[in-house]
Amino acid sequence: MSLTAEPTLFEKTSPGRRGVIPPQENTGLNWRDEVAAELVSEKPPELPELSELEVMRHFVRLSQLNYGIDTTMYPLGSCTMKYNPRINEVTARLPGFARLHPMQSEDTAQGALEMMYHLQNHLAEITGMDGITLQPAAGAQGELTALLMVAAYYRKRGEDQRKVVVVPDSSHGTNPASAALAGFDVVTVPSNANGDVDLEALKPHLNEKLACLMLTNPSTLGLFENGIQTIAKGVHEAGGLLYYDGANMNALLGNARPGDMGFDLVHLNLHKTFSTPHGGGGPGAGPVGARGELVKYLPAPVVDRVDGKFRFFKPENSIGRIRTFWGNFLVLVRAYTYIRYHGPQGLKEVGEGAVLAANYLLSRLKGHYEVAYDRTCMHEFVLTARTSKKEKNVKAMDIAKRLLDYGYYAPTVYFPLIVEEALMIEPTETESLETLNRFADTMLKIAEEDPDLVRSAPHSTPVSRLDEVRAARKPVLRWEEGLS
Amino acid sequence: MNYVPHTAGDRQKMLASIGKQEVSELFDSIPPGARLTRALNLPEQLSEYEVALHLEELASKNMVPSRLSFLGAGAYRHFVPAVVDTIIQRSEFMTAYTPYQPEVSQGTLQSIFEFQTMMCNLTGMDVCNASVYDGGCAAVDAVFMALSISGRHKVVVSEGLHPQTRELLRTYIDTHAGELIEAPLQDGRTVWPELNDEVACTLFQTPNFLGVIEDGAALCARTKEAGAIPVVSVGDPCSLAVLKRPGDFGGEIVVGDAQPIGLPLSYGGPYAGFVACKKQHMRRIPGRLCGMTVDSQGRRGFCLTLQAREQHIRRDKAFSNICTNQGLCALAVTVYLALLGPQGLKEVADASANLAHYFKKQVASLDGYKLVLNQPFFHEVLVECPGSAEALLKTLEGRGIVGGYLVEKDYPQYKNCLLFCFTEANGKAAVDELVNALQHAHRPLEGATRS
Amino acid sequence: MIPEELRYTEEHEWVRLQGDVAEIGITHFAQDQLGDIVFVELPAVGFKLQTGKRFGVVESVKTVSELYSPVDGEVVEINSVLSQDSDQFDPEAVNREPYGAGWMIKAKVADPGAVSKLLDAKGYASHTEGH
Structure with missing residues (x-):
């Protein structure tokens, strides 16, 4: 692996050099003759000039500065960094999908609509919902979609006073951000000593102002919410709705369904549970499911089958369109491929494998690291470096950075x-026993290492810790002449 | 089938270490009523071979002509070099997550920095984010930015903005207590109504949905006179290689979808929206930003920056709830722009515009067809058809031709009009074939014996 | 560490009253809790301050905190080193000299007498004890 820095494209440019030459056509005319000169630019765009091979090498070298699931274990909690099967990449690149124009008539896109129809049904079955929209581009957009549905639902019922969305203090930052964006007042409730929602603290909020309680289950602590049935009953009796943040659905696949626990709305992260690649931060997909009356509020359009043909249609009380076109379609193709490959039995084994791997890793680390909540975990668990910080001045971030030196990506830290x-660790079901053991051995070794060595890690990565203060105080967000 | 590597022996060892007998005991914290006791009602598993065949069968039901597609309307089919897909399938790019650990994510981070730079250069802006979901969502984000910066509440939107983007604004605007005002087109071009000190921003698209190149300088100047922020949505970003850039004619926030410069049509997604702006609005831009800095040994490096704007820090006070960007799509765009370079991108734009102008000349001479607008245009042409445009589209489909776009769905004033789009991926011969098909389409007998 | 001549809020702002103009900033304790400050968002001159109401935001690399006005009044000046467009842009001043070069705004105060009702140095010291 080459660990030397790669210059930017702009430092490698050679005036006049060409990379790929696009197809040319001589029509015998010049469009500029028909357009006013002040609309046209005579100056060529400021882009780098490189040969095809130079471009290839540039990006291959850049890629070598990254860790990915294919190169190493990636125990990033709540992100479900499981193996991304390559058959998904093959099916997503079938010309019949990849070259299909989104504005084509439904008649000429029946294969795409048929896939979407089945995927809607499969996701509804997996979550225990009655209807699904495939449109949201990511989990956060799914959350916002669902909350707009909640708002529309109460408006229709004449319960405009329901303005409060409750989130536990362990929730993802997107939950309160989405709720605020959808116009709700956000109330945070604390967790109890067991890591569950504090039911006593929740009680005062179960009133006529409650719109929705947003829960991640298993929670971001990797724990199944013990009081879920009590919570669901309380929320529903108060006239509120229960929302399922599906970030951690991988644990439950085939073993439990949000719908059976009393959730009214869910979002799923196809890029987590259903193995579509994270791509360095997207694209993802965040389908939303709804039960009962709420199905009528799903964004438009959804796919249905009418007289043997697949058609788009707008649900009765739809909140409208939430993005352009029909969703991150090629991400949907990948997730559909994954579901068909697994079938019901395969998916159940995924959930079981994920929970088994996490509990095994926890059993290996317990006693060497402090566990935040010492219970049987689901697909992930949370360690705390508070004692290590106090006694050795070795923080969670230091341990995370030291793992990079050993060739592992870091767990999620400070969340x-x-x-x-x-330190939030999620091994996923696709890591073998041998890999889990090697990772555990490395963690144990780090626990015994010289604190100075750990504090100054990483030592063997392409760059060491970056000056984030400088980056934020004097932001350099684009290349300009004179930079070095 | 699954990708779980644990053998029966492995499972026994793991359970022994945990202190359990059965895997199912690990799920005991789920109350009985919430536990699924039956198998999911899904089709049975398939082998990799079978699943590939099944998907191939579905894909084959879609019509995807290689040259004979003349649909644009917000998604544009340009040639994408082979290197683009090769790079985005590199394991280290494709299977990495958001670059939270910059020391082992420099590849992703530097490529984002290069994306930001090239998008700034193309739009004439100072700052561009690392991409957002799509062009429509980018426009919504820009409007929210403008509402927040200005403290005003009215948003004046051109009818030439993509109809779906206008639908999005209607879905989201209430969440920010904004008021939308649509400015109608006159002969296909935007004319602002009276703008007053309640207007936060104006938003227009160029080339607009009907293909017309707007008079951006005049629209931005009028906006600034009212103390409002001019937001410009870019139609097909390849046009930025040959048209005046929004930054040159007064735009302060520029949005668009980068799909046409490096991404396949993909039935509408995933694409890569972008939000770019002038420096004075930098702290309000939504989404991820990558910055250049140094490491503890003084070496150049890149990291995510200005994160205090984002949801994981601000939670319910964040400017946006965006969590991810469209990383791999933005990478495809970066590779595409590096491969094409200034000359290549200009040639793409020129070839597209020339074919459209060539078509215009041909179609104008056909009996019964009329050019609807008398305005400068880029690579889309609005044509009024003799008789039902919907029926004409069916006839064309029968001949293996896809498009144009039936605009009367969104613009009732343009009844029986089709919007045709041309790019270098069509070629002159395909345009000739389209013209021939149009000529004969409303005379079925002659059409059946076309040469 | 806590200047005797200033007045304080429980939200960690300080006030230096000179005639009817109050200089306002955040305390040493606050800047220490925030860590490296990278940006301070301040209102424009003319902004009407209300006691206990938000007038700005201070950002460090990993966190943000809102600024609450200790007084009623009108902003008459903002510290130019905290303006990102300034050549002297230096948000670190808040870390370095929270009671000096890192001041944030000056405001013409509606009721100067109200300032004396804020915490004094001793009161603020006991407020931050145990943190």
Whole structure:
């Protein structure tokens, strides 16, 4: 692996050099003759000039500066960094999908609509919902979609006073951000000593102002919410709705369904549970499911089958369109491929494998690291470096950085916010026993290492810790002449 | 089938270490009523071979002509070099997550920095984010930015903005207590109504949905006179290689979808929206930003920056709830622009515009067809058809031709009009074939014996 | 560490009253809790301050915190080193000299007498004890 820095494209440019030459056509005319000169630019765009091979090498070298699932274990909690099967990439690149224009008539896109129709049904079955929209581009957009549905639902019922969305203090930052964006007042409730929602603290909010309670289950602590049935009953009796943040659905696949626990709305992250690649931060997909009356509020359009043909249609009380076109379609193709490959039995084994791997890793680390909540975990667990910080001045971030030196990506750190010095570890079902053992051995070794060595890690990565203060105080967000 | 590597022996060892007998015991914290006791009602598993065949069968039901597609309307089919897909399938790019650990994510981070730079250069802006979901969502984000910066509440939107983007604005605007005002087109071009000190921003698209190149300088100047922020949505970003850039004619926030410069049509997604702006609005831009800095040994490096704007820090006070960007799509765009370079991108734009102008000349001479607008245009042409445009589209489909776009769905004033789009991926011969098909389409007998 | 001549809020702002003009900033304790400050968002001159109401935001690399006005009044000046467009842009001043070069705004105060009702140095010291 080459660990030397790669110059930017702009430092490698050679005036006049060409990379790929696009197809040319001589029509015998020049469009500029028909357009006013002040609309046209005579100056060529400022882009780098490189040969095809130079471009290829540039990006291959850049890629070598990254860790990915294919190169190493990626125990990033709440992100479900499981193996991304390559058959998904093959099916997503079938010309019949990849070259299909979104504005084509439904008659000429029946294969695409048929796939979407089946995927809607499969996701509804997996979550225990009655209807699904495939449109949201990511989990956060799914959350916002669902909350707009909640708002529309109450408006229709004449319950405009329901303005409060409750989130636990362990929730993802997107939950309160989405709720605020959808116009709700956000109330945070604390967790109890067991890591569950504090039912006593929740009670005062179960009233006529409650619109929705947003829960991640298993929670971001990796724990199944013990009081879920009590919570569901309380929320519903108060006339509120229960929302399922599906970030951690991988644990439950085939073993439990949000719908059976009393959730009214869910979002799923296809890029987590259903193995579509994270791509360095997207694209993802965040389908939303709804039960009962709420199905009528799903964004438009959804796919239905009418007289043997697949058609788009707008649900009766739809909140309208939430993005352009029909969703991150090629991400949907990948997730559909994954579901068909697994079938019901395969998916159940995924959930079981994920929970088994996490509990095994936890059993190996317990006693060497402090566990935030010492219970049987689901697909992930949270350690805390608070004692290590106090006694050795070795923080969660230091341990995370030291793991990079050993060739592993780092766990999620400093989240959930309620655990001091948190290290959140999710191995996923696709890591073998041998890999889990090697990772555990490395963690044990780090626990014994010289604190100075750990504090100054990483030592063997392409760059060491970056000056984020400088980056934020004097932001350099684009290349310009004179930079170095 | 699954990708779980644990053998029966492995499972026994793991359970022994945990202190359990059965895997199912690990799920005991789920109350009985919430536990699924039956198998999911899904089709049975398939082998990799079978699943590939099944998907191939579905894909084959879609019509995807290689040259004979003349649909644009917000998604544009340009040639994408082979290197683009090769690079985005590199394991280290494709299977990485958001670059939270910059020390082992420099590849992703530097490519984002290069994306930001090239998008700034193309639009004439100072700052561009690392991409957002799509062009429509980018426009919504820009409007929210403008509402927040200005403290005003009215948003004046051109009818030439993509109809779906206008639908999005209607879905989201209430969440920010904004008021939308649509400015109608006159002969296909935007004319602002009276703008007063309640207007936060104006938003127009160029080339607009009907293909017309707007008079951006005049529209931005009028906007600024009212103390409002001019937001410009870019039609097909390849046009930025040959048309005046929004930054040159007064735009302060520029949005669009980068799909046409490096991404396949993909039935509408995933694409890569972008929001770019002038420096004074930098702290309000939504989404991820990558910055250049140094490491603890003084070496150049890149990291995500200005994160205090984002949801994981601000939670319910964040400017946007965006969590991810469209990383791999933005990478495809970066590779595409590096491969094409200034000359290549200009040639793409020129070839597209020339074919459209060539078509215009041909179609104008056909009996019964009329050019609807008398305005400068880029690579889309609005044509009024003799008789039902919907029926004409069916006839064309029968001949293996896809498009144009039936605009009367969104613009009732343009009844029986089709919007045809041309790019270098069509070629002159395909345009000739389209013209021939149009000529004969409303005379079925002659059409059946076309040469 | 806590200047005797200033007045304080429980939200960690300080006030230096000179005649009817109050200089306002955040305390040493606050800047220490925030860590490296990278940006301060301040209102424009003329902004009407209300006691206990938000007038700005201070950002460090990993966190943000809102600024609450200790007084009723009108902003008459903002510290130019906290303006990102300034050549002297230096948000670190808040970390370095929270009671000096890192001041944030000056405001013409509606009721100067109200300032004396804020915490004094001793009161603020006991407020931050145990943190």
